[in-house]
Amino acid sequence: MSRTRTTRRPFVLACVMLSMFMVAIEATIVATAMPEIVGQLGGFAFYSWVFSAFLLTQSATIVMFGKLADLYGRKPVLIGGIALFLAGSLLCGFAWSMPSMIAFRLMQGLGAGSIQPVTMTLVGDLYTLEERPKIQGFLASVWGVSAIIGPLAGGVIVSSLSWSWIFWINLPIGLMAVVGFLLFLHEGVEHTRRSVDYLGALVFSIAIASLLLALTQLGQSGSQVILFASVFLVAAPLFLWHERRTSEPMVALELWTHRLIASANGATLLAGMTLIGLTTFLPMYVQGVLGRSAVVAGFTLTMMAVGWPLASTASARLFHWIGMHATLRFGSLLMPLGASLLLLLSPERSPVLAATGSFVMGFGMGLLSMTCIVRIQASVDWSKRGSATASNVFARTLGNTLGATLLGAVLNLSIEALARGNGSLFNLEQLRRVLESPEGLARGAGEPFVRSVLDTSLHLTFWGVFTVAVATAAMAFLVPSETRTATPSSS
Numbered sequence: 001m002s003r004t005r006t007t008r009r010p011f012v013l014a015c016v017m018l019s020m021f022m023v024a025i026e027a028t029i030v031a032t033a034m035p036e037i038v039g040q041l042g043g044f045a046f047y048s049w050v051f052s053a054f055l056l057t058q059s060a061t062i063v064m065f066g067k068l069a070d071l072y073g074r075k076p077v078l079i080g081g082i083a084l085f086l087a088g089s090l091l092c093g094f095a096w097s098m099p100s101m102i103a104f105r106l107m108q109g110l111g112a113g114s115i116q117p118v119t120m121t122l123v124g125d126l127y128t129l130e131e132r133p134k135i136q137g138f139l140a141s142v143w144g145v146s147a148i149i150g151p152l153a154g155g156v157i158v159s160s161l162s163w164s165w166i167f168w169i170n171l172p173i174g175l176m177a178v179v180g181f182l183l184f185l186h187e188g189v190e191h192t193r194r195s196v197d198y199l200g201a202l203v204f205s206i207a208i209a210s211l212l213l214a215l216t217q218l219g220q221s222g223s224q225v226i227l228f229a230s231v232f233l234v235a236a237p238l239f240l241w242h243e244r245r246t247s248e249p250m251v252a253l254e255l256w257t258h259r260l261i262a263s264a265n266g267a268t269l270l271a272g273m274t275l276i277g278l279t280t281f282l283p284m285y286v287q288g289v290l291g292r293s294a295v296v297a298g299f300t301l302t303m304m305a306v307g308w309p310l311a312s313t314a315s316a317r318l319f320h321w322i323g324m325h326a327t328l329r330f331g332s333l334l335m336p337l338g339a340s341l342l343l344l345l346s347p348e349r350s351p352v353l354a355a356t357g358s359f360v361m362g363f364g365m366g367l368l369s370m371t372c373i374v375r376i377q378a379s380v381d382w383s384k385r386g387s388a389t390a391s392n393v394f395a396r397t398l399g400n401t402l403g404a405t406l407l408g409a410v411l412n413l414s415i416e417a418l419a420r421g422n423g424s425l426f427n428l429e430q431l432r433r434v435l436e437s438p439e440g441l442a443r444g445a446g447e448p449f450v451r452s453v454l455d456t457s458l459h460l461t462f463w464g465v466f467t468v469a470v471a472t473a474a475m476a477f478l479v480p481s482e483t484r485t486a487t488p489s490s491s
Helices: 009-041 049-072 074-093 098-126 132-160 170-184 198-216 222-245 253-257 259-288 294-322 324-343 351-378 382-421 428-435 441-446 448-476
Strands: none
Touching: 009 049, 009 074, 009 098, 009 132, 009 170, 049 074, 049 098, 049 198, 049 382, 074 098, 074 170, 098 132, 098 351, 098 382, 132 294, 132 351, 198 222, 198 382, 222 253, 253 259, 253 382, 259 294, 259 324, 259 351, 259 382, 259 448, 294 324, 294 351, 324 351, 324 448, 351 382, 351 448, 382 448
């Protein structure tokens, strides 16, 4: 594949950023509007499924779309993914009940499963190894900006218009991206008859979906955990058996045996676990223990979103000064360093300490993720770049799910143990009523016992974050230094 004269890289990059922005802002803008949505549609019991449904189909199809991009080219797969995302967005705005909302969110997630890995693959096609760090910095800034403006935009839209517009706002953005790709992206992909492993894609999706469902149900429904885990234990070996027998497997298993790709994906998975622990539990500590407002809690988390794109931009110079391998190790060491600052938090500490730890971890994650994706893409040819990139995106997504589940279990179990241990003063049900009251964490910070329980249990959770961060650094040190650079090829 070679770049044609009509391909306009700056315009294609702008379209890539527009596409990624739709997916990046989705979580924060929807979370802001969810109370209003539930108030109108009812079905509070399905609240979490509005988020889980999106993540489920996104996670289960990332690898599949990466393979399709290798088979048919990036452009048709990306435009098809955007079309699915926009169709889901349009229908979400017309949802008449929570079950219908969940069904349309499944469609949105399906489109997001294509957008995220294929846009990153496209950048690997269009830009050289030397250019990529700067470009990846631009892409990382999309996530930082969306994390900052998402809650604000959601609040303004809900108060000024209707909650439907938090979904419909995607339509003009997505259409501009599609038009841009049609006009400015031209691929020289040879159109030959190809065999698509639809059965493998189906079995893989069932395996991953059942695994994620089992993880999300931990601590809630033992029978459902057993059911989904059983499906996974049947589907996963069946998938591996099928992929070894088919001539054109949907998932390139040999990529996962490649030492560089396997170790880089392992580091990315552990880093994803670390970061989700930070983003999930740090705001809880700032509000429930330090007694600060949601705005201050959001500021401490925003510092991570600032550190990530700064690190991605700075990585280009670090590559030149100390090399990619040293940059990867340096970034991985920053993660446990930042996590160690969370261990120093106490009710008397300033939220500045929390913000500093958040920034250091975000900067470390920016260096680690940038180096991993660049090295993975450089180690394979164009025909496998989509699959290789998708494997890394999938590893980070799975890490987020594992981290939220395991670290959440640490928090819940420690809260329950502490509350039951002091049952004579404040039993578990009373504690739950305080935390689930309209005032929520703000009221909890005013109750000495609740504040003490949250302080202790969240510190145990931060120890979990620190432990995973150390494991992330250890895995990063296992990534080999040598890289076989594939022949650059672009659209």
